[in-house]
Each structure stands twice: as C-alpha cells, then as structure tokens.
Amino acid sequence: MKRLRVRWRLTLWYGAVLMLLVVSFGSAIYAMTRQNLMSRVDTYVIEELREFSVELDLHEGGDETLADFLDERFFDHGEYDFQVQSMDGKVLFASTRLVNHPLAANPRLSYKKVVLDTRLLPGHGYRRVGVVRYQGPTGEFILQSGTSLQNEFAQLQSLATILISVGLLTVAIALVGGYLLAGKALSPVGDMANSARRITAANISDRLEVTNPNDELGHLAMTLNSMIDRLQDVIEETRRFTADAAHELRTPLAVMQTEAEVALRNERSLEEYREVVQVNLNATKRLARMADQLLQLSRLDVARGKSAYDEIRLDALVSDVVETLRPLADQKHVSLRVESIRPCLILGDDIQLSRVFYNVIENAIKYTPDGGSVIVDASCNEHRVSVRVTDSGQGIPASSIPKIFDRFYRADQSRSRSTDANGGSGLGLAIAKSIVDAHHGKISVSSKQGNGTSVEIEFPVAA
Numbered sequence: 001m002k003r004l005r006v007r008w009r010l011t012l013w014y015g016a017v018l019m020l021l022v023v024s025f026g027s028a029i030y031a032m033t034r035q036n037l038m039s040r041v042d043t044y045v046i047e048e049l050r051e052f053s054v055e056l057d058l059h060e061g062g063d064e065t066l067a068d069f070l071d072e073r074f075f076d077h078g079e080y081d082f083q084v085q086s087m088d089g090k091v092l093f094a095s096t097r098l099v100n101h102p103l104a105a106n107p108r109l110s111y112k113k114v115v116l117d118t119r120l121l122p123g124h125g126y127r128r129v130g131v132v133r134y135q136g137p138t139g140e141f142i143l144q145s146g147t148s149l150q151n152e153f154a155q156l157q158s159l160a161t162i163l164i165s166v167g168l169l170t171v172a173i174a175l176v177g178g179y180l181l182a183g184k185a186l187s188p189v190g191d192m193a194n195s196a197r198r199i200t201a202a203n204i205s206d207r208l209e210v211t212n213p214n215d216e217l218g219h220l221a222m223t224l225n226s227m228i229d230r231l232q233d234v235i236e237e238t239r240r241f242t243a244d245a246a247h248e249l250r251t252p253l254a255v256m257q258t259e260a261e262v263a264l265r266n267e268r269s270l271e272e273y274r275e276v277v278q279v280n281l282n283a284t285k286r287l288a289r290m291a292d293q294l295l296q297l298s299r300l301d302v303a304r305g306k307s308a309y310d311e312i313r314l315d316a317l318v319s320d321v322v323e324t325l326r327p328l329a330d331q332k333h334v335s336l337r338v339e340s341i342r343p344c345l346i347l348g349d350d351i352q353l354s355r356v357f358y359n360v361i362e363n364a365i366k367y368t369p370d371g372g373s374v375i376v377d378a379s380c381n382e383h384r385v386s387v388r389v390t391d392s393g394q395g396i397p398a399s400s401i402p403k404i405f406d407r408f409y410r411a412d413q414s415r416s417r418s419t420d421a422n423g424g425s426g427l428g429l430a431i432a433k434s435i436v437d438a439h440h441g442k443i444s445v446s447s448k449q450g451n452g453t454s455v456e457i458e459f460p461v462a463a
C-alpha cells in the first residue's frame with residue numbers, strides 16, 4: 001500500500017485524536033443530561049404513586065367498587081396514567097390512556113421500592129413506568145403509574161444534534177488548521193530536499209542552510225552537512241589521487257618516448273641502442289611496479305573492514321620478510337639484524353602484513369647508505385605487540401614526517417622522479433598505513449635528519 005505523505009499522516013493523526021476527545025466529551029455530556037432528566041421524571045413518578053396509594057388507603061370497600069372510587073379521581077389525571085391490578089394480574093382500574101393498552105406487571109415487584117422502567121405505549125410513545133406492590137385496607141394490589149418521556153426525548157435529541165454538529169465543525173476546522181500547520185512545520189524539509197538535490201560533485205562545497213541549530217530540522221541539516229563534509233573530503237582526496245597518479249605515470253612514459261624518438265632520429269651503434277633499451281626497461285619496471293601498487297591500494301580501499309582474519313605468528317612473519325630482503329641489504333652492504341623477537345600472535349591477513357613489513361624494511365635498506373645498519377626488534381605484552389625498524393640512514397626532515405604516509409609523497413623529490421627502477425613512487429608507506437589501520441594497529445615514524453629513522457608498528461594481540 002502506498003504510504004500517505006507525512007503532512008497528511010500528521011493531519012489525520014491530529015484529527016483522529018481530536019475526534020476521540022470530542023466523542024468522549026460529547027458522550028459524557030449527553031449521558032449526564034440524560035441521567036438528570038430521567039431522575040427528575042422518576043422522582044415525579046414515584047411521588048405520583050405515593051399520592052395514589054395514599055388515596056387508595058381512603059377506600060374502605062363497601063358499596064362503592066374500587067374502579068368507581070378511582071374513576072372519579074384518577075381516570076383523567078393530566079400527564080400521569082394509573083393502573084391497579086389484582087395480584088393474579090387482573091386489571092381492576094386503568095386510567096384513560098391505559099384502558100385499551102393495559103400495562104403488563106413488572107415481575108420485579110417489591111413492597112418498599114418502586115421499580116422503574118421505560119416502555120412503549122402504542123399510540124402514546126415512550127413512557128416511564130413505576131410499579132409497586134400495595135397492601136391496603138381492602139387487599140393487596142399491583143399499582144402502576146407512568147408518564148410520557150416525549151419532552152425529555154425531544155430535549156435529548158436537540159442536545160445530540162447540537163453536540164454532533166459542533167463536534168463535526170470542530171474536527172473539520174482542526175483538520176484544515178492541522179493540514180496548514182503541518183505544511184508550515186514541514187516546509188523547511190522541502191527546502192532542504194531542494195538544496196540537497198542541487199549539490200553535486202561539481203559544487204560539493206555548497207551546504208544546506210541551518211535556520212535554527214537547536215531544533216530537529218536544524219540537527220538534520222547539520223547532520224547532512226557533516227555527511228557532505230566527509231563526501232567532499234573523499235571526492236577531493238580522489239581527485240588529488242587521480243591527478244597525482246596521472247602525473248607519476250606521465251614521467252616514465254615521457255622518458256620512454258623521448259629516448260625512443262632520439263634513438264630513431266639517426267643511425268646508432270649497438271651500444272647506444274642497448275642503452276636506450278635499458279632506460280626503457282627501467283621505466284617499464286617502474287610503471288609496472290606503480291600499477292601493482294595502485295592496484296593494491298584500490299583493493300585495500302574496497303576491502304576495508306571486510307577481510308576475515310586468521311591468527312598470525314607475527315615473529316615468524318617478520319623473520320620471513322627479513323630473509324626475503326637480505327639479498328638487497330647484502331647488495332647495498334647494509335647490515336640487517338633481527339633482535340629480541342618473541343613469539344606473539346595477532347589477528348590478521350598474512351599477505352597484507354608481509355607487505356607492511358616489506359615496505360618498511362625495504363625503505364630502511366633503500367634510504368641507508370653503504371655500510372649502515374638496519375635493526376628489527378619486537379616486544380609484546382598481553383595487550384599489544386610492537387615491531388620497530390631502526391636504520392642508520394639519511395633520516396627524514398621534520399617537515400616531511402606528517403606527510404610521509406600520503407599517497408605519492410617522497411621526502412627526497414630529486415631521486416624519485418628518476419627513471420631508476422628502484423626509485424620509489426611514494427606509495428609504499430601509504431599502503432602500509434592502510435593495512436595497519438585495517439588491522440586496528442598504529443604506525444608511526446620518528447627521525448632526525450642525518451641520524452637515522454625509526455618506524456614503529458603496533459597491533460593488538462589476539463585474545
């Protein structure tokens with residue numbers, strides 16, 4: 001079923017609640033008035049019966065029959081009707097309106113209490129009738145007295161008409177008012193939707209207007225604005241990343257193109273061709289490595305928070321990575337040592353974690369001159385395990401440290417743009433940080449330029 005618009009829903013709820021109030025209030029007034037009218041009629045009927053029985057006490061039998069005795073006084077008694085029956089139900093006297101329609105005796109008879117009920121008397125409408133058992137000097141009888149309810153019913157009917165029409169009018173006015181008010185209260189939502197619809201990637205710096213920061217709609221606008229803030233960050237980050245990636249890819253491609261064009265311009269010696277192919281091979285290696293790193297980063301972005309982790313022996317994993325990188329260290333005459341590493345378990349993805357330590361230890365070797373040293377050590381307590389990679393290399397300028405984990409950032413710009421196949425693209429630490437973050441860990445760098453660098457990576461221990 002199609003849901004009604006909020007404006008209509010609010011209005012209908014409002015109308016329904018008001019209708020309930022009006023109906024209860026009206027019914028209470030009606031019931032009270034009816035009760036008052038009836039009890040007044042009942043008092044008169046009881047009084048008439050009392051007077052009737054007092055009169056009856058005066059009849060002492062003798063020559064005058066009961067019917068004759070009563071005919072004189074009660075046959076036509078204004079609004080009131082009277083009837084006398086013997087205990088076996090025989091009608092002994094009935095006043096004018098009852099002659100042709102005697103009242104049946106109410107079976108709930110009592111001597112003391114007048115029993116009252118409402119009956120329909122053919123041709124005379126509804127009547128209130130009281131009945132009582134009577135013991136007089138001439139015997140025991142059933143006495144009944146009744147009177148018309150026409151007046152009371154007419155009064156109740158006009159009261160009902162007034163209550164229903166006033167009630168309907170109130171509800172109708174309330175519905176119209178409620179509809180207008182709901183529209184007014186909800187109009188900022190419509191404005192907000194229109195403003196939100198206008199915000200696209202092209203004008204992502206626009207924000208929704210916050211008219212009153214303290215009400216619910218103000219909160220909604222502020223929440224949407226902070227969501228747009230986050231989207232803006234992501235969009236700007238993506239734009240920056242795309243621009244940087246294009247820029248990084250362009251350099252080796254330009255080198256390859258220039259080398260090839262220059263080589264083709266004249267006839268070259270074999271040695272010269274060999275050199276061109278070597279330069280192009282280096283540029284190709286660099287491109288391939290960058291493509292691989294970009295792919296890793298985008299996979300990490302997609303898989304964020306979705307990977308299922310296993311228990312990993314971190315000490316064994318670090319030792320494996322160190323052994324993989326030992327040939328590079330040997331080649332650079334850098335001493336690579338693992339110190340004090342104890343068995344410790346963490347939850348993680350072993351391929352991704354290997355990549356973290358590979359990137360960090362590779363940096364330490366790469367940025368440490370010949371004859372330097374790289375030391376890897378790990379410590380763990382019951383909550384956290386921390387691995388530190390310390391080198392004796394060139395260090396990182398203090399101004400570069402906050403940007404070191406940014407994508408494509410290199411502290412030493414001069415070497416990296418070279419076509420040297422080992423020249424980094426500035427993605428290694430960005431990848432490492434993404435992986436460490438996904439493992440709820442922490443990676444930090446401390447360094448003094450010219451005095452070596454220390455990278456510390458922490459993870460929570462598997463429970």
Ligand code: ATP
Nearest residue numbers: 363364367395410411412424425426427428429453
């Ligand atoms: P890639 O790792 O993508 O091949 P890269 O090594 O240049 O390239 P990162 O690993 O992200 O990129 O490192 C970023 C920059 O931080 C490096 O270019 C380098 O200038 C600096 N850096 C990182 N580690 C060290 C270190 N141990 N000593 C000195 N500088 C470092």
Ligand code: MG
Nearest residue numbers: 363424428429
């Ligand atoms: Mg690196």
